[in-house]
Amino acid sequence: MKPSLKSTPALRITLVCNTAWAIYTYRQGLIRTLIGRGVDVTVLAPRDRTFELLAAMGCRCIELPVASKGTSPGEDLRTLVALYRQYRTIRPHVVFHYTIKPNIYGSIAAKLAGVQSVAVTTGLGYVFIQHSRAAQIAKRLYRFAFRFPREVWFLNRDDQAAFIDGKLLAHPERARLLHGEGVDLEQFTFTPLRERTQFRFLLIGRLLWDKGVGEYVEAARQLRARYPHARFQLLGPVGVDNPSAITRAEVAAWEQEGVIEYLGEAHDVRPFIADADCVVLPSYREGVPRTLMEASAMGRPIVATDVPGCREVVADGVNGLLCEVRNAQSLAASLARMLDMSGAQRRAMAERGRQKVATEFDERMVIETYKDLVQKITGVLL
Known part of the structure; x- marks a missing residue:
């Protein structure tokens, strides 16, 4: 008979990321489930405004030094040592690492501390976008660090294939395809498109050049004279700690x-999605973008780049349009196609988008994956 949570001491699960904002924004459903089952949840991340929000949910939040910009060996060693010390103190049953530096240094620290860990590759970022010396170093670090996690989770097939083809996984059998981190379909309810003269495009996310914000701005310049009723909006933090950050x-x-x-x-973000007519993400590469899943769940057609992650959510011509990456003219052409569609065509896209998300990206399926792994590692049924 498997032990239940009621008959055992509280499980200790730690979530580690380079921003607390990402933990709060993308993993609320997971956190609510864990805390609801009596799990002691600790978040390790640089302090930001979401520490208080996570604490209100029941998490213990501990500030973690992570230098997202640059590749200073001293700063990275400081991160590794801080993680090792926290793991020795907290003694978590399982640690989930998200984003590049927590994945690399957290996996090493967990091994040194004798703690079971899972690496979740939320997106490959600059490592597979750029061809710099820093990117080559990061790949070597991945190759070393990823021999330690119990499992390595990927959000899309392209990222998984990139790691396997690049021989970055010492144990390819430990790779698992998560197919996105899911969306709460009850929280992001279908909202019919509005009938109005203005048309609002909305790009949601951290304001990074790698998100295609520059191409979005240039496309807006190309279209505003021809489509004076179109508005181009940006929603998200600016000046973030990232090499690709856009300034205020x-x-x-x-x-x-x-x-x-x-x-x-x-x-x-729900009021902003509801007020938009189309959500845009011209990103250079993604895991599986949460904002696009949320937008589709709420019934918003999408324009995105034909890159890993985005094309997981957007079926071209079905629930949105795909354009060429790093190509403002291609993006402008897709935005113009969206503007030229009839209201009925956009509403049909909206309905198909909701159906696609409900079938493929229901957050409850992702949470079950977490629960299954925790049970395998600890024997505790959540």
């Missing part, structure tokens, strides 16, 4: 030019 001054210049409306950032 750059955004202000676009606002002054009149080409972009910057909406700031928000804990709850």
